[in-house]
Amino acid sequence: MEKRTFLKTGLLLSISAAMAPLVSACSPGKKANGAQKMTLQPPKVKRTTPFALPALPYAAAALEPHIDKQTMEIHHGKHHQAYVNNLNDAVKDTVYAEYELEDIIARITSADADKKIRNNAGGHWNHAFFWQTMTPGGNALQPGQLATAINTTFGSFDKFKTEFSDAAKSVFGSGWAWLCVGKDKGLFIATSPNQDNPLMLQIASKTGTPILGLDVWEHAYYLKHQNKRPDYIAAFFNVVNWNEVALRFDKAMFG
Ligand SMILES: [Fe+2]
Secondary structure, X not given: OOHHHHHHHHHHHOHHHHHOOOHHHEEEEEOOOOOEEEEEOOOOOOOOOOXXXXXXXXXOOOOOOOOOHHHHHXXXXXXXXXXXXXXXXXXXXXXXXXXXXXXXXXXXXXXXXXXXXXXXXXXXHHHHHHHHOEOOOOEOOOXXXXXXXXXXXXXXXXXXXXXXXXXXHHOOOOEEEXXXXXXXXXXXXXEEEOOOOOOOOOOOOOOOEEEEEEEOOHHHOHHHHOOOHHHHXXXXXXXXXXXXXXXXXXXXXXX
C-alpha cells in the first residue's frame, strides 16, 4: 500500500479525526495593534448533541505505576467531566451554541464574555487529546518522518525530551506543554497557561497543531508525585503513545 494511502486509512480509524483543527478554514486579518489574527467564516457543520465526556481508551489503573489509578479517576471522571458540563452550560444562548468544539476554540477571544467558554472548551479539548496520546507502558517512537523531524529540529530525541521537559517545568502554576506542527510544517515546543492551547487562533502567542501535550496542572500529579513536577514529567515519558503522536504528525503534515 502506498505510504500516503496507508496513513490516510490509519487516520480514518483514529477517533482523533473528530478533533482535527480547522486552521485551514482561516484567513489572516489584522488586529488594531498590527498583530495577525484570523478572520473565520461561520462553520458549515452544526453540532446537534451536547458535549459529552469521552471514555478513557484504557482502564484508570492501566498507566500505573507512572500515573496512579486514583489520579486518573478523579482527573477524568471529575475534572474533565466538569469541563464538559460547564462548557455545555457556557455555550447556551451564545453564538457558539451549535458549534463543534474546534470551531469554538478557533474563535475564542480574550474578552471577558468568552472566559468561561475559553476555560471549559480548552479543558475539554486538551483532556480528550491528553488521554489519547498516552497508552499503558508507552510505546517507542519508530523510525519514520516524525523521528526524522524531531532529530532535525532538536538535534536528537534526547534533546527534544530535555527541551520539552524544561518547557513543562517552566509553566508557572497551571498549564500545558505542547509539541506542535506549525503552519510552516515545522515542529515547535510551546506552553500555554490554564486551559489555553495552540489551536486558540485569537489568543495563542504561537498557533499550531498539537501532536503531544502534557497537563502540568497539580491535579494531574499531586496525589502521587506531590510537589515534584519533574518526577511526573519523567514518568509521563513512560506512557507516551508515540504511535498516536506519529499519526497526528502525519495528519498535520499531509492532511
Ligand atoms: Fe487536567
